[in-house]
Each structure stands twice: as C-alpha cells, then as structure tokens.
Amino acid sequence: MKTCLDLFWTFFKLGLFTFGGGYAMIPQLKEIVVEKKKWATMDEVMEIIAIAESTPGPIAINMATYIGFKQSKVLGSLCSTIGVILPSLIIIYLISLFFNQFLALKFVNYAFVGIKCAVAFLILRAGLDMFKKMKKTIFSLSIFIIVFSLLIIFELFAISFSSIIFILCGGLLGIIFYGISQRKKVSE
Amino acid sequence: MIYLELFFEFFKIGLFTFGGGYAMIPLVKELVINKSWLSEELFYDFIGVCESTPGPIAINMATFVGSTQGGLLGSILATLGVVLPSFIIIILVATILTKFTNNKHFKNFLQGIKPIIVALITSTGLILLAKAIGYNSNFEFTINDLSIGIFAGICLIYSIYKIVFKKKINTILLIVISALLGVVVSYLT
Numbered sequence: 001m002k003t004c005l006d007l008f009w010t011f012f013k014l015g016l017f018t019f020g021g022g023y024a025m026i027p028q029l030k031e032i033v034v035e036k037k038k039w040a041t042m043d044e045v046m047e048i049i050a051i052a053e054s055t056p057g058p059i060a061i062n063m064a065t066y067i068g069f070k071q072s073k074v075l076g077s078l079c080s081t082i083g084v085i086l087p088s089l090i091i092i093y094l095i096s097l098f099f100n101q102f103l104a105l106k107f108v109n110y111a112f113v114g115i116k117c118a119v120a121f122l123i124l125r126a127g128l129d130m131f132k133k134m135k136k137t138i139f140s141l142s143i144f145i146i147v148f149s150l151l152i153i154f155e156l157f158a159i160s161f162s163s164i165i166f167i168l169c170g171g172l173l174g175i176i177f178y179g180i181s182q183r184k185k186v187s188e
Numbered sequence: 189m190i191y192l193e194l195f196f197e198f199f200k201i202g203l204f205t206f207g208g209g210y211a212m213i214p215l216v217k218e219l220v221i222n223k224s225w226l227s228e229e230l231f232y233d234f235i236g237v238c239e240s241t242p243g244p245i246a247i248n249m250a251t252f253v254g255s256t257q258g259g260l261l262g263s264i265l266a267t268l269g270v271v272l273p274s275f276i277i278i279i280l281v282a283t284i285l286t287k288f289t290n291n292k293h294f295k296n297f298l299q300g301i302k303p304i305i306v307a308l309i310t311s312t313g314l315i316l317l318a319k320a321i322g323y324n325s326n327f328e329f330t331i332n333d334l335s336i337g338i339f340a341g342i343c344l345i346y347s348i349y350k351i352v353f354k355k356k357i358n359t360i361l362l363i364v365i366s367a368l369l370g371v372v373v374s375y376l377t
Binding site for chain 2: 015018051053055056057058059061062065066069070081084085088089091092095096097107110111112116118119121122124127128130131134135141143144151155158160162163166167168169172173175178179
C-alpha cells in the first residue's frame with residue numbers, strides 16, 4: 001500500500017510539472033524514478049521509451065503504467081497512471097469552465113491571434129523535423145506524398161474522413177511491402 | 189448517450205494514436221467537427237492552451253472536449269477512454285507479450301505507419317498556418333497582414349534563439365512571446 005501511495009504521489013508530481021508532452025518528462029523521470037527512487041535503471045527507461053514509441057497512446061501514460069506495473073503489478077500501474085493524469089484533468093477541467101468567458105476578453109482575443117501563429121509554427125516544425133528524420137525509401141516517400149496531398153484536398157473540399165483509415169492502410173501496406181522485400185533479401 | 193459516446197470515441201483515438209500528442213490533433217479535430225462538438229476556431233485556440241499547461245496533449249484534449257459535452261463526468265470518461273488502450277497494451281506487453289514489440293510483422297506495420305504520421309502532422313501544421321494567415325475555407329482568402337507579421341516574427345525569434353543559445357527555444361516561452369506579440373501588434377494597428 002505504501003508503494004502504491006508513493007507511486008501515485010511521485011507520478012502526480014511528474015504530471016504536474018511536465019509541460020509539452022512525454023519527451024519533456026524524460027529528464028525528470030531519470031532524476032526521480034532512476035536516481036532517487038531506484039524504481040528502474042536508465043537502460044530500462046530507454047527500453048520503456050522504445051516500447052512507448054511502438055505502442056499507441058501518450059508516452060507519459062505508457063511510462064507510468066510500465067513502471068507502476070514493475071513495482072506493484074496492476075494496482076501499482078493504476079496508481080501511477082491515475083497519478084500522472086490527475087493534474088491535467090483538474091487543471092483543464094477548471095479551464096474549460098471559464099474558457100469561453102476568458103476568450104471573450106478583448107486582450108485575450110488579441111493574445112490568441114499570436115498564439116495561433118505559434119501553434120501553427122510548432123506543429124509545422126515538428127512535422128518537418130519528423131520528415132527530415134524519416135527513412136526515405138520509394139515506399140515511404142510515395143505514401144507520404146499521397147497521404148499528404150489527400151489530407152490537403154480533403155481540407156480544401158471540406159470532405160470528412162477518418163484518418164484512422166489512413167493509419168490502418170499504412171500499417172497493412174508496411175507489412176506487405178517490407179515483408180516481401182525482406183523475403184527477397186533472404187532468397188538472394 | 190453522450191457519456192458512452194465520449195468514452196468510445198476517445199478510446200478509439202487512444203488506440204490509434206502512434207507517435208505522440210501531435211499525431212492526435214487531426215484525429216480529435218475530425219471527431220469534434222463531425223459531431224459538431226466544438227467549432228474549428230475554438231478547437232485551434234484550445235491547442236494553444238494544451239501547449240502551455242502541464243500534462244500530455246492527449247489527456248488535456250480529452251478532458252476539455254469531455255467537459256464541454258458532458259461536464260465533470262464527461263471529462264473523466266473521455267480521459268479514461270483515451271488512456272485505457274495504452275494502459276491495457278502496456279500491461280499486456282509487460283506480462284505476456286514481452287517479445288511482441290520485436291515481432292517482424294509488427295515492426296513492418298510501424299514502418300508503414302510512420303510516413304502517414306509525418307503526413308498527418310505536417311499537413312495539420314500547414315492547414316493551421318493557412319487558417320491563421322487568412323484562409324476562410326471554400327477557397328476564400330482574406331489576407332491577414334497582422335498574423336503574417338507575427339508568424340514571421342516567431343520564425344525570426346526561433347532562429348535567433350537557436351543561433352545564440354545553440355538550442356531550441358522552450359515551447360512555453362515561445363507561446364508567451366507570441367501572445368504578447370499578438371496583444372502589442374493588435375493594439376498598435
């Protein structure tokens with residue numbers, strides 16, 4: 001029980017002080033979880049990051065669940081996961097109650113003219129960074145170009161479409177394409 | 189039943205969000221617009237709030253959308269929905285599927301998904317930029333000089349910071365600076 005409370009409280013604090021998503025959490029996770037609490041080694045944290053990247057969902061949640069499970073099984077992972085989401089839940093719920101009134105203020109409205117530009121910049125930059133790092137094969141480039149163009153066309157013509165379908169098709173094509181090219185390599 | 193709907197829709201999003209919070213933005217946008225839960229304008233404004241408050245973007249969005257549609261219970265259910273797939277999958281990976289992430293077909297699946305995620309994020313950024321500087325949908329464009337100026341300012345500040353301090357500017361600092369830019373430029377013009 002003591003471990004569970006400790007897990008809850010530690011991840012509550014991590015959730016409260018993590019701005020900007022999962023990767024921003026890694027330095028603090030290293031300091032608290034690896035060095036202070038000794039719940040995991042740095043190698044394990046790196047391994048969890050690799051798992052988090054290849055499983056769906058927010059990285060912070062994946063980390064909290066994994067480390068909590070290692071300490072006290074399902075109860076532990078429940079405690080750490082609830083701990084890490086609770087600060088966001090409380091803060092955003094409070095904001096949501098006043099957001100419309102807040103936006104109606106003139107200077108806030110002006111501020112959001114700037115914030116909107118910053119958000120566009122941040123997302124575009126993140127996308128371009130990912131594109132630079134992406135392994136460029138004929139397969140990945142053509143998928144990128146097709147999906148990118150379709151997404152822009154859908155936006156222009158206001159066509160509603162679920163991107164989940166793209167994600168599933170991409171995964172399926174990946175299995176087929178890379179599967180075939182790996183088999184070819186083996187037979188050569 | 190709005191509560192069940194919130195839970196299942198966000199469960200679906202949690203299940204298909206590979207590659208972090210930004211990849212989730214287009215999925216949530218599609219959801220809130222198809223269901224007429226939020227206006228596009230309000231949704232984009234809220235991303236700015238997500239970026240400057242603690243916690244994963246996914247959780248912040250689920251809580252916000254849930255709260256606007258179903259109050260406190262709505263926000264709790266939407267958040268649970270978005271978290272549950274990760275929670276279940278990680279426990280499975282930690283117990284019975286320890287070798288699963290090394291599976292050849294699964295790795296190929298992830299390789300196939302990658303360019304889609306990059307396309308989703310890049311196009312979202314581009315669409316947001318177009319809307320910020322004056323695209324109104326239906327091929328109408330009213331150029332917004334003010335926003336173009338602010339966007340150029342942000343690019344400049346980002347590059348100067350990178351040259352001077354040799355690292356990327358902190359996201360919150362950048363948002364605060366742009367908010368100030370927005371207020372100052374709006375009052376001046």
